[in-house]
Amino acid sequence: AAGHLECPEDATPGNVDYFYIPPAWAADPTPPPTATAVIVCDLRKNNPRWRNVAFLDGHVAHLTESSFQALLARPENAAFAAALRAAEGP
Secondary structure: OHHHHOOOOOOOOOOOOEEEOOOOOOOOOOOOOOOOOEEEEEOOOOOOOEEEEEEOOOOEEEEEHHHHHHHHOOHHHHHHHHHHHHHHOO
């Protein structure tokens, strides 16, 4: 249901709150480290200081924005980071 994709910190119900793109390396026979490959995050508009993040290996984390940005700088997250910047703007 759509409610499962809404962030509880977003004061406006019904908005898109999470960002996902298929990993650029999905067909690669040697995928990147699954513990650091981001596949889903909530959008900055929900809370500019924190991000909820899901990883390829299935674990989730609640990260500060600075920790999240450091994670996006890893090579395995380059395509995700570029698409997220395009979706969120500067």
